[in-house]
Amino acid sequence: MIRRSKNKNFPGLKRIFIFSYDAFANYDWEAAAKLPNLSKLIEKSSYSQNVISTNPSITYVAHTTMMTGLEPNQHLIGHNKPLQPFQPESLQKWNWYDKEIAGDTLYDLLQKDKKRVASILWPVTAKAKIRYNLPEVHAIGRENQSLKVLLSGSPLYCIEMSRRFGHLRRGIEQPYLDDFTAASAIYTWQKYQPELLLLHQIELDTINHHFGTGGAEVQKSRENMDRRIGQVFQAIKDAGFEDETAFVIIGDHSHLDSHTTIYLNRLLALLGLIEAKKKKPNWRAWFQSTGGGAYLHLPEGEEYLLPLITEVLHNFKNRYKDSINRILNREEMDAFQMIKGPQLFVEGCPGFVFDDTWLGLDTEASFFGPAQGSDHGYLNDLPGYRSNVLFKGPWFKEDFEFGQIDLADFAVTLAYLFDYKLQGSRGRVIEEIFK
Template sequence: MHVRLVSVFGILMVLFGSLSLEAKPKKKSEKLASKSAKIHQTIVLSIDGFPAYYWSDPKYRSYFPHLAELFQKYGVSEITTVNPSVTYPAHTSMVTGKDPAVHGIFNNTLSDPFEKNDGGWMWYTEDILVPTLWDLAKENHKTTANVFWPVTVGAGINWNLPQYWRKKIPEDDKLLRVLSTKDLHREAELAVGFPLNDVSKDEVKLNTAAWLFQKKKPDLMFVYTTDLDTNHHGFGPGSDKALFRLVELDQVIFSFLQSVGAFTPKGPAIVIVSDHGFHSADSVCAPNVILKQKGYIQDEAGTYQLTFKSSGGTAILLPGTNTNVSIEEINSIVSEVLTACPGSEWVPIATSENLAEMTNLSTESEENPILQKKIHPMALGIFRTKGPLFFSGTRKGDVFTKSQTKIHGHGYWNTNPEMKTIGFVYDPTGKKHQFQSVKDVFGIVKDMLGLKEKKTNGPHMPPLHTKP
């Protein structure tokens, strides 16, 4: 697969090998001074869709030589993501330290069987139910900045350039100018020289982040890149196109780290993290077809009693409003899906005979099933797979089909090896941090910035309006 790229990468390795992210070797006194210095700035950089097997399998390391050098020198962890293993829940877990059932961002998109929201994503910070790192930073009188981090529309971030789109056309730029910190979007575009929107390449986002860091000097900055994930979805993990893009991104990230003074005596602390790995499927299971056949979804009336919300490698069963179904009904649906879709596995919430009572349990209840405590508070159960199977949310066609082309995605159970991802920390004080889950980003950043949490008795209510 990679033969025709060898010569290109060989040349790149020679060129890149002459560069270094490190400053000149420090004297002993300088090292002691830097270790005792208080950390004033921290950057969290997300590389969407970076599978851990790119690091664990040495054959891939030549495609990201600069990152590989950092990982080799300072250490990198293979970390676990959350369920569902998709972008918005995972990124919200990074900034809250909580699972999706607790922080409220259950999926990339709403459970919206009839697409009344026109495919809208969970862009809005007011949907996050618990405090975030930017909330904590504000309480501790620290300034914050953001370039396209998910679920940041309306966030209390000092200099906020949130991710948002509707049609992915230039009209979206007007939306971003309104949703960003006043005048910041236009100022950033003029400074960088390119439009900043959801179709911008990662070079633009990282150049914008470098400008923002140098211009505003935030204590905490979030930066989110998407091109690796996009190429994995389009061409597959390990594909020539995805790996060639990874080589380019590695160089761009290297330039970004240089521009912010990373790994120098007065440089920022750095967290590099990803949200999930990647897997490929060759067949599709559409359990909502069975729900429609059984009358639980009524297209004509636009109502439903049950629906499966797909995440790719999983599909969670959710009730409609005031739904009361029995274990026998659920078991009948599950049996049909298991028969139709080889490789699927059902994980029930419990063996209770009264599912209506189970769905009304508080997410904080000790009796609450693990699916409702971690994934979704209204979960009735979830389908998952370890095989090359993709769960679709469609209500049309057959329950099970063989795909003509590979479907490259994620959303698979977070213990599946393919969903493992990477977490890297550089703390200028030399302190080591435990990094086992995407949720650990919260604690690591909190520790490095010395942020203190205020104890609250009631639920977190993000402000409707915030000023930079």
Template sequence: MTRLTEHLVVISFDCLSALDFSMLEELPNFKELLKNGSYCKNVETIYPSVTYPCHATIVTGKYPKNHGVINNTFIQPGRLSPDWYWFRHYIKSTTLYDEAKKKGMTTAALLWPVTGKANIDFNMPEIFANRPWHHQVAVSLRNGTPFYQLDMNYRYGHMRKGLNQPELDDFVLESTVQTIKTKKPNLLLVHFTDLDSQRHYHGFSSEQAMAAIKRHDIRLGRIFQALKESGIYENSTIIALGDHSALNHSQVIKPNVLLKEKGLIQVDKNGKVVNWNAYCKSCDGSAYIYVKDSSDSTTKETVTKLFLDLALDKRNGIERVFTSEEASSKGADPNCLFMIEATQGYYIKDVLDGEFLNEITEEDAESKVYTLASHGYSPEKENYGTVFMATGKGIKPNVVVPRMHLVDEGPTFARLLGLDLGNTDGEVVEELLNM
């Protein structure tokens, strides 16, 4: 298969929305990308539309049910901070970076989700210390490329303030620029989360979110400049994309509160979960409902009736109940009993305490108890698309793709590098490519 580019740079701006496109067109570096590039401002995301499944989809071209990363975090009832799908082995198929390595290409990834312990030459995985006895630097070093990360931390670690934004993305940017200049990878995957964080805690169209988009424009410009200074710009393809959009909400739904009241989640006198028959696993704008024992017909009937009844009253914030078959047809986990989709203005948490419904205050958002905007919703929601922009080697100039899907991105990237991802759910967007 003919290779169309020597260097592919994929920049994921987490939570970049189709609604942001008019603003991007006016910012200098995004404008520069679009001047000779091509784009789609109507990219359909996956279900559930949360970050880790989205990024696994981008590098595999598959839906969550087929690549195995069906949520951000695992079912760990009662844990305030469940473990995430941090590690490469959770992806059940090959990936773009696996195939690049097989062909002898140099690979690099900075905070790209689901890359812990991946076979990537220069790997700084997105992972955080999730136990009291863990230390952030040690956790990162153990699950990525140690000497590379030590070097980046030595140079730029002073810029970070834990996981706070925009400092974390500033650190990632400087590490990216250094990586381009010194490593010149054939495949570079970069994940920026500044915008996503600002939208969660300040709202979709907040001043903080708009400021983050402007910071992203500066970051894009720095990456362009690094490619030019390293002498590889003319042989590079630059992709800027979003993984999902977000929607504002003012109320939070807590289904596990009801499941606990009905005795389907059992806790001890200290509130610790000791057993469960049914559990709601949140995806923010949607949620999986699971039963522990698939042969427990009584629990299945009880839980199904409970949520179908709740959905009859729109004040409960449940827009729709999807059967496991319907959820699977959308690409979600077929092992759930069903999925619930939140009505716009609501989102779902899998906590067990408090009221079933809670109004969200600004104090809640400031203390990060709840958020003011979320993703995870069905891609069928109105104004919920994301974007894809491409320029450089192998990309036709000034092509506007009317519509594409997140699953199409991986096969398209593979085609640019002359790779094959095998049996994917998406297809190469050939109208973009200069073949």
């Protein structure tokens, strides 16, 4: 049910533009804040470098909390992908579809109120009731990418964006993909004038995964992102909407540099719980990586294995010190508001990440391998593991740095700006940013 809040404190506010700056972490702030466009915005904005992500801290989980104000155990998106043992990475489905979300989203509330919403590569919006929807989906196997996008989004709108700006794109290669989506967002804003526009920009996250959190490649990505921020905000002004628009930039999670991969499914294979069979491989337990962590899944009827696996994991942690940081049981996972289903969550120490691979168990060393770049997917309470947010508009204090918030607070505040309330959210309105 929609329940309107009674807040009427934002006269003139008609639109919100949400610029999701994927992986915009607190350690990016100093360098990014020196760039020409973000530096000007900061002077006129309320901002924080202390945003807490979800558990685990991964993109689809975080973006769903941004839209619902709910935690994973409420909105039911606990991973970028559903569990798919033995399935090659290139053939795995993702949690693309809006129907997987439990609870109302901000865009649901606007659509029910007959407001115009536009969404460009925003996670978990495929087949959502969004008027202008270019969803994030990708073809699997013999599927056709263009057809899948058309069937999952707003067909005429997707065709229009492809015809106008498709020349900017080279598949998913960066910086071209984000240039395409930014151009699409600017055109959409000026032509269709939505009350809510959701733009997901991915370049920095992609570069981090490949190169880590520092270096020339990362700085170039920050510069590209700053250029797009400037283009988008200029478009808001050119359309004559600056005084009626809340422009919001949000980072969904941080990153930690990686040096070692842990293969816990090889440990399960050693225990005989994952078996290679020619026609149908069999699993009685499976670790699903989140990057910096991993869920333990046990199929129905195999729950009795939990004490054995728990003991083996703790022995592994004690033997290979400084590799595993924490092993959460189900009760502890509930305290972190993690999705129901998995029986354990294992978190790596900073620098350690997990992979689903289970083949290749030749020696003890097979439990570990090299890792490059950086990753996320850790628990959200690691010291300094934070992202950034910025609110720009006539209703927000200028050059004002506020303190710690989480993504549920972010969602509730967005809804409050639109005079809505997100049912079931434990988040708070960030009152301190308002004039």
